[in-house]
Amino acid sequence: MLLHFTKMHGLGNDFMVVDLVTQRARLRDEQIRALADRHFGIGFDQLLVVEPPLDPDMDFRYRIFNADGSEVENCGNGARCFARFVRDQRLTHKREIRVETRGGPLTLRSEDDGRVSVDMGTPRFAPEALPFIADEESLTHVLDVEGECVTIAVVSVGNPHAVLRVDDVDDAPVAHLGPLIEAHPRFPQRVNVGFMQIVSRQEIRLRVFERGSGETLACGTGACAAVACGIRQGLLDSPVTVHLRGGDLTITWAGGVASLLMTGPAERVFDGRVALS
Numbered sequence: 001m002l003l004h005f006t007k008m009h010g011l012g013n014d015f016m017v018v019d020l021v022t023q024r025a026r027l028r029d030e031q032i033r034a035l036a037d038r039h040f041g042i043g044f045d046q047l048l049v050v051e052p053p054l055d056p057d058m059d060f061r062y063r064i065f066n067a068d069g070s071e072v073e074n075c076g077n078g079a080r081c082f083a084r085f086v087r088d089q090r091l092t093h094k095r096e097i098r099v100e101t102r103g104g105p106l107t108l109r110s111e112d113d114g115r116v117s118v119d120m121g122t123p124r125f126a127p128e129a130l131p132f133i134a135d136e137e138s139l140t141h142v143l144d145v146e147g148e149c150v151t152i153a154v155v156s157v158g159n160p161h162a163v164l165r166v167d168d169v170d171d172a173p174v175a176h177l178g179p180l181i182e183a184h185p186r187f188p189q190r191v192n193v194g195f196m197q198i199v200s201r202q203e204i205r206l207r208v209f210e211r212g213s214g215e216t217l218a219c220g221t222g223a224c225a226a227v228a229c230g231i232r233q234g235l236l237d238s239p240v241t242v243h244l245r246g247g248d249l250t251i252t253w254a255g256g257v258a259s260l261l262m263t264g265p266a267e268r269v270f271d272g273r274v275a276l277s
Ligand SMILES: N[C@@H](CCC[C@H](N)C(=O)O)C(=O)O
Pocket: 013, 045, 046, 064, 066, 072, 073, 074, 075, 076, 077, 078, 159, 160, 192, 210, 211, 212, 213, 216, 218, 219, 220, 221, 222
């Protein structure tokens, strides 16, 4: 069969977006891995799938698959592209929609300037929320990574994140520590790993080694996770500008049970069709 798709990106974090409201298809893990391949396939960090909602009070079901085929709970840059896609495709005329994800409901709002704001919900720091194996909740934890002690903060923003502070993201050990922490036994469902450089109380630089996709040019949930951990530790003040390799995001968080708010761009690149074997 021929599957229609749209290639999109949010700050260079790129996606294949598939409408399964008007098309019928079922993608197996190995097909997703083949499509994600940048040499032999279409190439993307995540596959985003638009489906009818299971809950009638929601507008859509938003499903996310990493390049390795694993289905995950949340994707922030993807959420902005999702909001733009469903309006471009005329699947809705609403400016504000509610979508269900594995990580909980999200509210997506298309702004007048073309950017999209996402209510990402309340960050959860309890180790069991990720899950992370630890005796108690704490601002930071020390992780033994092949004999090296690494200090991390942990948070769930729907999906799990570990955040490390570094002096300079340009020479941070992303390629070395990223995969080791992603697969560390204290994270039974693996983890996304953020490397955060604090520039000022309202500005950070960030690189993220994503679970199931490797280092990406930007990670929306990673930006929310880093800001939430930084504010909780008293190092940052809201709003925070997050400089990622693909561009900037603005993250707002009032602390406590308030929602994280992420605002940024969503770009359409091209439409295509691919034969599914
Ligand atoms: N790129 C994303 C996050 C995608 C999912 C992540 N790799 C995971 O496994 O949780 C974003 O923009 O948030």
